[in-house]
Structure formats: C-alpha cells, structure tokens
Amino acid sequence: MASTIATCSSGSMPCAIAIVRLSGPEAFSVLDGIFKPKSGLPVSQRQRRHMHYGRLLAKDGATIDLCLAACFSASNSYTGEDLAEVYCHGSQAVVAAMLDHCFALGAVPAPPGEFTKRAFLSGRLDLTEAEAVADLIHSQSELGAKAAVQQLEGSVGSRVKAIREQTLSLLAHFYAVCDYTDEDLDPFEYEKAVDVLTEGERALRSLHQGFQRGRLIREGVPVAIIGRPNAGKSTLFNALAGSQKAIVTDEAGTTRDVLEQVISVKGAPIRILDTAGLRDTESKAERIGVERARQAAQSAQAVLCVLDVSDVLSDEDWDALLLADVCDNAVLVLNKTDLVSALPPWAEDVKQGHPWKEVFSLSAKDEQVEALADWLSGLAPKPDDVLVTSARQARLMEEAADALADAMAAARMGLTADAFLSDAERAVNLLGQITGETASADLAHEIFGRFCVGK
Ligand SMILES: Nc1nc2c(ncn2[C@@H]2O[C@H](COP(=O)(O)OP(=O)(O)OP(=O)(O)O)[C@@H](O)[C@H]2O)c(=O)[nH]1
Numbered sequence: 145m146a147s148t149i150a151t152c153s154s155g156s157m158p159c160a161i162a163i164v165r166l167s168g169p170e171a172f173s174v175l176d177g178i179f180k181p182k183s184g185l186p187v188s189q190r191q192r193r194h195m196h197y198g199r200l201l202a203k204d205g206a207t208i209d210l211c212l213a214a215c216f217s218a219s220n221s222y223t224g225e226d227l228a229e230v231y232c233h234g235s236q237a238v239v240a241a242m243l244d245h246c247f248a249l250g251a252v253p254a255p256p257g258e259f260t261k262r263a264f265l266s267g268r269l270d271l272t273e274a275e276a277v278a279d280l281i282h283s284q285s286e287l288g289a290k291a292a293v294q295q296l297e298g299s300v301g302s303r304v305k306a307i308r309e310q311t312l313s314l315l316a317h318f319y320a321v322c323d324y325t326d327e328d329l330d331p332f333e334y335e336k337a338v339d340v341l342t343e344g345e346r347a348l349r350s351l352h353q354g355f356q357r358g359r360l361i362r363e364g365v366p367v368a369i370i371g372r373p374n375a376g377k378s379t380l381f382n383a384l385a386g387s388q389k390a391i392v393t394d395e396a397g398t399t400r401d402v403l404e405q406v407i408s409v410k411g412a413p414i415r416i417l418d419t420a421g422l423r424d425t426e427s428k429a430e431r432i433g434v435e436r437a438r439q440a441a442q443s444a445q446a447v448l449c450v451l452d453v454s455d456v457l458s459d460e461d462w463d464a465l466l467l468a469d470v471c472d473n474a475v476l477v478l479n480k481t482d483l484v485s486a487l488p489p490w491a492e493d494v495k496q497g498h499p500w501k502e503v504f505s506l507s508a509k510d511e512q513v514e515a516l517a518d519w520l521s522g523l524a525p526k527p528d529d530v531l532v533t534s535a536r537q538a539r540l541m542e543e544a545a546d547a548l549a550d551a552m553a554a555a556r557m558g559l560t561a562d563a564f565l566s567d568a569e570r571a572v573n574l575l576g577q578i579t580g581e582t583a584s585a586d587l588a589h590e591i592f593g594r595f596c597v598g599k
C-alpha cells in the first residue's frame with residue numbers, strides 16, 4: 145500500500161503563506177488529526193475542494209496557527225490519490241511543527257518530485273506532461289512558460305500517442321491476418337502500411353526539428369557582448385539584466401571570465417554573455433578570458449559589438465570588428481554617447497563597412513537600452529508551433545523516426561515479415577518511452593529526482 149507523504153510545497157520562508165500538502169490513503173485522517181475546523185466537523189466530512197477555517201495543532205495539542213485547509217478526493221486531485229492541503233502563515237516554526245505532527249500520525253516526508261510521480265503513476269499525467277511541469281517551474285520568461293504550458297496541455301504527448309497508436313494498429317492488423325486466416329479480414333497491404341509509417345516518420349522528424357528552437361526557449365537565446373577593454377560591455381550587461389551582477393571599473397581588463405545570465409526581455413528568454421575585453425595581454429588569466437570571449441562570440445546566436453565613441457578607434461577595436469564580421473547576426477553598439485556631442489568621424493565608416501543587422505547609439509551608463517532590448521526580444525523563436533524542450537524526448541523521437549524508416553525499407557524491399565515487425569515494434573517501444581507508457585522504473589526515478597521537493 146502506498147505511503148502517505150507530507151511536505152511544504154511553497155517557497156522559502158518567512159513569507160505570507162505556506163502550503164503543506166499531504167497525499168496518500170491516510171491524507172484525510174492525518175489532516176483531521178492536525179487541523180480542527182472552527183465549525184466542529186472534521187474537514188474530511190465537509191465539502192471537498194472547499195476551504196475551511198480552523199486551528200492548526202502541534203503534536204502536544206497546542207494551537208500553532210489559525211489558517212485554512214482543504215481536501216481533494218482521489219478522483220479530483222493532482223496526484224490521483226486523496227490529497228489534503230493546509231494554507232498556513234509562512235513561518236518556518238509553524239511548518240516544522242505541523243510536519244512533525246503529520247509524521248507522528250504516520251505520514252512520511254516526500255522525496256523530490258513525489259507528488260508529480262504519483263500523478264504519473266496514477267495516469268493523471270504522461271511523462272511529457274510531467275516534464276512540462278518541471279519546465280514550467282524553471283521557466284525564466286513568459287515565452288518559456290507558454291511553451292511549457294502547451295506541453296502540459298498535451299501538445300507533444302497527444303501527437304506522439306497518435307503516431308504510436310497508428311503503428312500499433314498496423315501491427316495488430318498484421319497479426320490478426322496471420323492468426324485468423326479463416327476470418328473475413330482485409331488483407332494486410334505493405335503499400336498501405338508504408339503510407340502510415342511515412343506520415344509517422346514525417347511528423348516525428350518535424351517534432352524533432354522543433355527541439356533546437358525549444359531549447360533556445362528553455363535555455364535562453366545566447367547573445368555575446370564583445371569589444372575591447374573598457375568599451376562598456378559589463379555596464380551594458382548590467383543595464384540589460386537590470387542588476388549590478390558584473391563588476392564595472394575604469395581599469396582595462398576588469399572582466400576575465402564569461403559571465404552569463406538569462407533575462408526575460410519583453411517576455412523573451414535571452415542568455416546574455418559578458419566577456420573579457422579583447423586585447424593582447426601578459427596576464428595568463430586574462431588571456432584565457434580573451435580566448436573564451438572569442439569562443440562565446442562564435443557559438444552565440446547574436447553578437448553585440450561595443451565601441452566607445454568618446455575615444456579613437458584602436459587596433460583592439462578592429463579585433464572586435466573582425467570577430468563580429470564572422471558572426472551571422474552582429475549588431476553595432478556605439479556606446480558612451482553621453483560623453484560626446486556628436487559621433488566621431490570613424491563611426492560612419494564602421495557603420496557602413498560591416499554587415500550589421502542593426503546599429504544602436506546609446507549610453508549604457510544611463511541605461512538607454514530600450515531599442516536594443518526590442519531587437520533582442522525578436523531573436524526568440526515564436527511559440528506558435530509545438531516545441532519540444534526535452535533532450536530525452538528529442539533523442540527518442542529521432543530513434544523512433546529511424547525505426548519507422550527501417551520498417552518502411554524492410555516493407556519496400558520485400559524482406560521477411562520479421563524484419564518489418566521488429567522495426568515497427570521498436571518504434572512503438574521508443575514512442576512509449578516518450579510518454580511513459582513503456583518507461584522503466586529507473587527512468588521515472590531519474591526524471592522525478594530532478595524535481596523540487598513538494599512538487
Ligand atoms: N560615461 C559613460 N561611461 C561608461 C559608459 N559605459 C561604461 N562606462 C564606463 O566605462 C568604464 C568601463 O566600463 P566596463 O563596463 O567595466 O567596461 P568593459 O568593457 O566591461 O571592460 P573590461 O571588463 O575591462 O573589458 C567604467 O568606468 C564605466 O563606468 C557610458 O555609457 N557612459
């Protein structure tokens with residue numbers, strides 16, 4: 145019999161309200177033990193999914209809070225088990241005393257992801273939906289949240305299930321024709337089977353293609369800020385991030401490592417990388433930093449090349465310009481405009497002489513980054529199509545598409561039925577692992593182990 149788990153599902157305390165959740169066969173009886181409604185009747189005997197006001201008790205019977213509690217029946221709960229929730233004041237002491245009382249009454253602490261794991265095991269969620277819960281919790285931008293919630297609503301799972309069911313019914317038809325030769329069944333035609341498999345493979349390849357874009361949404365579109373020392377890269381990074389994360393000084397060579405932060409730019413997830421100023425240097429650490437800056441620029445989706453308009457154009461600036469030239473998506477940032485009344489003569493040559501996607505004149509120090517932020521927000525993929533964000537799912541989709549292609553090749557070449565059947569069955573199994581229909585206990589353990597406690 146499953147245990148009854150209890151844990152605090154809300155964030156760090158102290159805070160206004162904390163939510164403690166109980167799930168399992170004893171959830172209601174444990175709640176009745178720790179919570180006494182003002183109205184007298186235990187919550188388990190009152191209306192489900194309604195809040196009830198009452199006294200929360202510690203193990204010794206003393207009142208430790210006045211708060212709300214609710215019961216959700218297995219048929220209508222997140223976990224698919226009886227589930228109870230207490231909404232108390234967000235005090236560490238209150239929550240600790242309440243949990244202590246729950247454990248004394250037979251509940252056990254919930255491991256990370258246990259509530260969602262139980263939802264999966266009871267069939268409330270498939271694995272793609274469960275993984276979307278984790279994505280949603282970790283989303284750092286509105287776009288990331290939208291992609292996760294689409295997946296939570298079954299956008300990926302339902303497509304994968306449909307392909308699996310079509311392949312399964314092909315197999316069922318094949319076996320029926322072999323097993324019941326006397327029955328009046330439609331003959332199994334390889335040509336028709338190939339049509340179904342072709343469509344399945346096409347759909348899987350297209351889902352898989354969405355993975356690269358999905359990953360950008362999940363991890364943020366990488367954008368590197370490059371330029372010579374003191375151009376104002378870290379100041380620009382801080383202005384975009386809206387924080388003082390990067391150290392800024394008037395000493396050249398302040399930033400030595402690549403500093404990164406995912407920021408939500410008008411709802412779009414952008415991973416900005418602040419890099420070391422490009423120059424020849426004797427310092428070992430700074431040399432490594434410069435090398436990392438070059439690598440960051442080459443692997444980023446876009447590069448912001450920062451030049452200081454209050455200074456002359458130096459050889460080090462040329463180094464940055466040459467690096468920007470090899471990036472497909474380079475933007476020129478003419479910085480420190482607050483220090484000059486007009487742009488220097490070299491600015492026009494630089495604007496014209498390179499394939500810039502856009503040119504911005506601004507003062508990073510005065511946080512004039514609105515127009516640049518607008519441009520950055522346009523880099524994120526559009527959320528209108530189904531985007532796969534999980535590397536696990538993407539890998540299985542590719543393998544399943546390959547298995548379907550192998551099955552088709554076997555059917556077309558007129559190989560033995562065994563070859564066709566084993567490839568089609570392999571595809572069915574791989575597709576089942578995406579949604580969890582054929583997932584092993586180890587896999588479920590690994591996936592839910594990455595969740596936070598209380599979810
Ligand atoms: N007036 C003015 N000063 C700026 C502006 N942007 C940066 N600075 C100043 O320029 C100096 C260097 O700025 P940083 O942001 O540290 O420059 P960096 O490019 O990161 O330099 P390194 O890390 O050494 O490569 C600091 O004194 C900043 O305050 C600006 O828009 N206007």
Ligand SMILES: [Mg+2]
Pocket residue numbers: 377378379390391392398399418419421
């Ligand atoms: Mg810096």
